[in-house]
Amino acid sequence: MGSQPHLLISQFVRDQLSLRGARINEKRTQPEGEYVLYWMQSTHRFEENWALRFAILEADRLNKPLVIHQGLDPTYEHANDRIHSFILHNARELARRAEAMGLFYQFVLRRRRDDDRRVVDRLAARAALVVTDLYPTCGIAQRTQRLGERVNCRVVAIESHGVVPSGAFEKEEYAARTIRPKLHKLLSLALEPVAMQGPRRTVSPTLAASLRDTLAVDTLDLTRIDIASEIARCEIDHAVAPVALASGLPAARARLAVFCEGALADYTRRRSDPNDDEGTSRLSPYLHFGQISPAEVARAALASPHAAEAQKFIDELVTWRELSLNFCLRNPNFGTLAALPDWVHKAMASHADDAREATYTLEEFERADTHDELWNAAQRELLLTGVMHNVVRMLWGKTLILWSAHYADALAWLVHLNNKYGLDGRDPSSYGGIQWCFGKFDRPFYNRPVMGVIRPMSIKRARDKWDAEQYIERWVRSTERRQPDLPFPA
Numbered sequence: 001m002g003s004q005p006h007l008l009i010s011q012f013v014r015d016q017l018s019l020r021g022a023r024i025n026e027k028r029t030q031p032e033g034e035y036v037l038y039w040m041q042s043t044h045r046f047e048e049n050w051a052l053r054f055a056i057l058e059a060d061r062l063n064k065p066l067v068i069h070q071g072l073d074p075t076y077e078h079a080n081d082r083i084h085s086f087i088l089h090n091a092r093e094l095a096r097r098a099e100a101m102g103l104f105y106q107f108v109l110r111r112r113r114d115d116d117r118r119v120v121d122r123l124a125a126r127a128a129l130v131v132t133d134l135y136p137t138c139g140i141a142q143r144t145q146r147l148g149e150r151v152n153c154r155v156v157a158i159e160s161h162g163v164v165p166s167g168a169f170e171k172e173e174y175a176a177r178t179i180r181p182k183l184h185k186l187l188s189l190a191l192e193p194v195a196m197q198g199p200r201r202t203v204s205p206t207l208a209a210s211l212r213d214t215l216a217v218d219t220l221d222l223t224r225i226d227i228a229s230e231i232a233r234c235e236i237d238h239a240v241a242p243v244a245l246a247s248g249l250p251a252a253r254a255r256l257a258v259f260c261e262g263a264l265a266d267y268t269r270r271r272s273d274p275n276d277d278e279g280t281s282r283l284s285p286y287l288h289f290g291q292i293s294p295a296e297v298a299r300a301a302l303a304s305p306h307a308a309e310a311q312k313f314i315d316e317l318v319t320w321r322e323l324s325l326n327f328c329l330r331n332p333n334f335g336t337l338a339a340l341p342d343w344v345h346k347a348m349a350s351h352a353d354d355a356r357e358a359t360y361t362l363e364e365f366e367r368a369d370t371h372d373e374l375w376n377a378a379q380r381e382l383l384l385t386g387v388m389h390n391v392v393r394m395l396w397g398k399t400l401i402l403w404s405a406h407y408a409d410a411l412a413w414l415v416h417l418n419n420k421y422g423l424d425g426r427d428p429s430s431y432g433g434i435q436w437c438f439g440k441f442d443r444p445f446y447n448r449p450v451m452g453v454i455r456p457m458s459i460k461r462a463r464d465k466w467d468a469e470q471y472i473e474r475w476v477r478s479t480e481r482r483q484p485d486l487p488f489p490a
């Protein structure tokens with residue numbers, strides 16, 4: 001990154017920041033700016049948030065207060081009640097904690113799609129410097145880039161998604177086996193906990209009041225509002241309903257504790273059973289929204305006496321998750337077939353015209369309306385809960401490819417379904433997981449219809465490996481009786 005804070009900070013923090021940061025524009029810090037602005041986009045937490053840490057260091061160096069701004073618009077892709085609700089409940093928690101921690105945190109909810117007041121621009125116009133999150137998906141990189149062009153001050157983006165700083169890997173890594181040893185070399189250093197220190201200068205009541213005028217929007221008192229009725233007033237997709245999953249750091253920590261004290265001891269076996277609700281951490285929604293730091297999760301797992309099982313978990317949490325992060329950061333085609341290696345393109349070209357066992361439209365897939373109850377059950381788990389078990393997700397993805405007339409449609413539809421209904425969707429791991437179904441990060445296997453040499457996965461054989469009947473009973477038969485209306489457009 002271009003310039004570093006001149007304070008006495010540890011070499012560890014300095015290294016982390018320089019490997020996680022990127023200058024977004026070539027503009028200067030504005031000495032007459034009234035504050036440093038941290039625009040919270042993807043890391044919805046105060047703890048182990050490297051962008052926030054840098055913003056605080058810069059605020060102290062410039063002797064200015066720090067303003068933390070988080071906004072929620074109706075215009076992000078798939079904006080719906082499920083995602084809005086998870087974000088808003090966490091924002092309420094953040095508002096409470098900010099007060100206790102002496103941080104100035106302001107949340108703005110824009111309800112209408114035609115509301116074009118650019119809140120961040122207005123805040124940035126009075127700032128000395130803008131710091132934000134570096135994140136490759138959800139349109140965040142593009143929004144940040146556009147802000148960098150529009151404003152007059154320096155804009156810096158810092159990544160907090162990975163345990164190991166993403167800047168440690170300048171090129172695209174091609175497989176888990178290539179990134180794993182590199183991650184392991186850096187892991188123990190990257191896991192060092194760093195205590196959070198608030199900014200020295202606080203936002204005065206006069207500045208706070210004038211910021212509200214600057215915003216020209218009614219800022220919410222998150223501790224008082226009725227979140228459901230606020231969401232009902234937003235111009236978003238109300239068909240995708242909220243799910244019964246508590247949002248926020250305390251909920252994530254509670255889940256982490258239950259997992260570390262329970263299933264982690266037998267993770268390798270239990271993670272293979274989609275009927276075992278407690279067999280995996282189920283932390284992916286919290287990790288996606290940055291509500292809990294992956295380093296905190298890793299430290300908790302590594303403190304377990306079951307070292308081999310903890311290492312298996314770390315392989316998912318760090319190796320596979322950060323392989324996906326590296327993929328989305330270093331490959332601009334992460335959302336299209338162009339991201340796939342040559343051998344996959346050859347396989348698709350020679351099997352494009354193979355006869356399909358069945359083909360469906362996006363709407364039929366979305367409604368969980370195929371001939372196969374197990375596939376429908378997987379889709380219904382996603383529709384109803386906002387997550388899908390990893391074992392089923394692989395099968396769901398590979399089978400949708402088999403039942404689509406065109407590979408490009410299959411990819412676009414998987415991204416659509418995963419990102420619209422998944423609370424952990426729109427994440428680097430969403431694209432990594434979906435592209436893995438097409439052969440990304442993998443090697444060729446034996447030749448088969450439609451998939452060619454891409455690793456096959458058979459929905460029929462899955463029934464021999466785990467109790468598919470129990471899964472179908474749960475997500476198709478019993479939920480059809482209890483909950484016949486699925487959350488998709490009429």
Ligand SMILES: Cc1cc2nc3c(=O)[nH]c(=O)nc-3n(C[C@H](O)[C@H](O)[C@H](O)COP(=O)(O)OP(=O)(O)OC[C@H]3O[C@@H](n4cnc5c(N)ncnc54)[C@H](O)[C@@H]3O)c2cc1C
Binds near residue numbers: 317397422424425434
């Ligand atoms: C088709 C497909 C789509 C996927 N879409 C998503 C998605 O939208 N969001 C998402 O977070 N993950 C996705 N994954 C990866 C994986 O399925 C989920 O991360 C996992 O099921 C989440 O459950 P958990 O939190 O209980 O995982 P645990 O087993 O407890 O793992 C802990 C954490 O490690 C990470 N992780 C685990 N497995 C993987 C993996 N294979 N690749 C990358 N990171 C991993 C996740 O952050 C997870 O929360 C997808 C995989 C496939 C095959």
